Amino acid sequence: MAGHSKWANIQHRKGRQDEKRSASFSKIAKEITVSAKMGGGDAAFNPRLRLAVDKAKGVNMPRDKIDNAIKKGTGELEGVDYVEIRYEGYGIGGAAVIVDCLTDNKTRTVADVRHAFNKYGGNLGTDGCVAFQFKHCGQLLFAPGTDEAALMDAAIEAGADDVLTNDDGSVEVITSPNDTMAVKEALEAAGFKVEFGGVTMKAENETQLTGDEAVRMQKLIDALEGLDDVQEVYTSVVIDE
Numbered sequence: 001m002a003g004h005s006k007w008a009n010i011q012h013r014k015g016r017q018d019e020k021r022s023a024s025f026s027k028i029a030k031e032i033t034v035s036a037k038m039g040g041g042d043a044a045f046n047p048r049l050r051l052a053v054d055k056a057k058g059v060n061m062p063r064d065k066i067d068n069a070i071k072k073g074t075g076e077l078e079g080v081d082y083v084e085i086r087y088e089g090y091g092i093g094g095a096a097v098i099v100d101c102l103t104d105n106k107t108r109t110v111a112d113v114r115h116a117f118n119k120y121g122g123n124l125g126t127d128g129c130v131a132f133q134f135k136h137c138g139q140l141l142f143a144p145g146t147d148e149a150a151l152m153d154a155a156i157e158a159g160a161d162d163v164l165t166n167d168d169g170s171v172e173v174i175t176s177p178n179d180t181m182a183v184k185e186a187l188e189a190a191g192f193k194v195e196f197g198g199v200t201m202k203a204e205n206e207t208q209l210t211g212d213e214a215v216r217m218q219k220l221i222d223a224l225e226g227l228d229d230v231q232e233v234y235t236s237v238v239i240d241e
Helices: 006-019 021-039 047-058 063-074 106-119 148-158 177-189 211-225
Strands: 083-090 096-103 134-142 162-165 171-175 196-203 207-209 230-235 237-239
Touching: 021 047, 021 063, 021 096, 021 230, 047 063, 047 177, 047 196, 083 106, 096 106, 096 211, 106 211, 134 177, 148 162, 148 171, 148 177, 171 177, 177 196, 196 230, 207 211, 211 230, 211 237
Parallel strands: 207 237
Antiparallel strands: 083 096, 096 230, 134 171, 134 196, 162 171
16 A cells, blocks of 8 residues: 555646646746657657657647657757756655756756745755655556556556555556556556656655645745746655645
8 A cells, every 4th residue: 555645645736737737838848858859859769758748738738839849859940958957855844855957057946946945944955865765767646446456457467567556545557767658558548547647756755744834835845846947846745635
């Protein structure tokens, strides 16, 4: 068994991200551009690009924006040269936080990230201070009520690494990062609905926060996610609504 309120937390997080959908277009475009630059513009041979394009389609990003972002990565169109940076730190109650960024100005980005941590009660740490508490993997989440036995059989056949049942009845399928899209597509073809899926930094141990601490932690997460240069925020926190 795994996290006790995984479903509620994922749904809550997904809802908040949907509210910021228009702003997310530019962030997803950055990810598509960098993915295409690193692994080529053919999504069939570039797992990272396939995931980025899938994410873009999930928020109804126009096809021409997706294509232009790919072309910027492959050099067919002029674009900004982004650098990947990861910051690590601590949130409320010592919760572990990882912040992944794509930026064309490191000085601006670190100043913005540090300010968000300081303003909302966290602390920016040193490289490696919390990364060991997370596992880099693919994560596919299925709603409570999913046939766990059937899903497990299909997931194993598709090449998944693990299947976890949470206390709330939701089911997680864990994959290697590069196999995420292939497993997702195989499970969807088998009739299972993936509610949330992508490559993530999955916390090995969760930190549960309630009340005022939960509110403060959510403000910190929102502040970090609201920064233009921030792509993803990963945390060990489970917030009880």
